[in-house]
Structure formats: C-alpha cells, structure tokens
Amino acid sequence: MPPRPLVFITGASSGIGQALALRYHRDGYRLALVARRTADIQAWAQAGGLGADDFRIYGADVSRPDDIVAAGAxxxxxxxxxxxxIANAGISVGMDTAERSDLDVMAQTFATNNLGMAATFHPFIASMVQRGSGTLVGIGSVAGIRGLPGHGAYCASKAATISYCESLRGELRASGVRVVTICPGYIDTPLTRQNRYAMPFLMQPGDFADKAHAAIAAGASYRVIPWQMGVVAKLLRALPNAWFDRLLAGRPRKHRRGAAEGGAGRG
Structure with a gap:
C-alpha cells in the first residue's frame, strides 16, 4: 500500500499555516510542519489527537537559508x-524609511518572505522534477498588488513573491511541477488583530484553508482569497495614482517594530 500523500508547510505554529495543516490532515495527508516555535506545533498536534505517523516537526528559521534547506533535506x-x-511563513511589520532601524526591518522582511520562500522550495525541486509531479505553493497577499502607506516592506515583499512565483511557474511549466500563488486578503489571526484600520471581507482561517486547499488541488496558477478582495485589488490597481493617493490619505499605518510585532501570518 503506497504511503499517504505528504504536505510540507512552513509557518505552521499558528494562523494560516496551522489552519492549512488541519485541512490537509483531514484530507488524509501526512504533515511535515516547520516553524521556530516547535513546542507550539507539538501542543497543537497533541490537542488535535494527531498520531505519531501523522506528522513530523522540523525546527527552522526560514530567514536563514541553511536552516530551511536543512529542514527540507x-x-x-x-x-x-x-x-x-506550502511556503507560508512570513512577517508583516510597518516601516518608516526615514528611520534607520526600519531598514533592518525591511531586510528581515525580505529575508523571511522572499529568500525564505525560495529556500523552502529549493530542496524539493530536483526530486519533484525527476518524479514529474508536485506542487509548490507561495503565499502572497493582496498587499502585493498595490503599495500602502506605512507598509513599504511588506507590500514590496509580497509584490516580489507574486513575481517570483510567476517566474518559477514558467521555469517549471514543462516538468510536471505546478507553482500556485495564493494571495490572502484579511484573515483573522493574532497578527491582523493588531491592525488599526478597517479590514473588509475579514475571513476565518479555517474558511481560508478550505478555499486555498481547493485552489491548490485544482492547480490554479493564481488565486485571491476571498474573491471579493481580488475585485477590490483590481479596482485599486486600475485607479490613477492621484485618485489612489487621495483615497489612502490619512489611513492609519501598520504598527512599526516596538509598537507591535509582526509574526507568521497575513497582515
């Protein structure tokens, strides 16, 4: 009897990552769960009644390429x-380019959200290509579609995520390996609860996981969840710059480091 299918998920200790892990477990997958906070994953697995054959935990900081490559191996x-x-691990922290310390915030954001994603995929590509199948999922954000004041690091990193996954999809197109980009809107996680602005179409993590699972299974190349945020993002993208700037004038900004910390999840 062949082994059950396996899903590898980073940022699995909370929020979206945890919800995706539960959804794949319910679908019969074995779980390879990656996070810095391994004790949190262990406690969640025990509380959920997962058996020893259902999951393995790999401790890694995705912002350190050697860490996540070793976890993949x-x-x-x-x-x-x-x-x-599923390269889900990410951070979201507000920044002000006038502040020197926030340049370090931007470097850490890109190290986690972008280099970390590439390093997450790296250990598996050759084997997947040799097998002729597999799916690599990059978790982006609607924040990558248009830049928001105070969100420079996060928006830029998620725009880069979308472009990176598009490039990788083209590179692997003939190999049988799929690349899927999922762009969440606002998902109700500990991270988004810190936000100081309205969050339209706020979605529960479990509902997001159901829709993301369906999109991944269908082999969608790109999906915004919920779909309503995709419509909003397209409308904002179509706005002339002057109108867009006027619309966002005075909008509260995301907390900078020290005021509130970003973590794994969507902001």
Missing part, C-alpha cells in the same frame, strides 16, 4: 518527497 530523509510544499 530532513523531511525527504524521514518522510520522502512531499506532494505539496
């Missing part, structure tokens, strides 16, 4: 080559 050695890899 350990997954292959212990559980095999995943069928689905």
């Amino acid at each position: 350990a997954c292959i050695a212990e559980q095999g080559v995943p069928h689905v890899v």
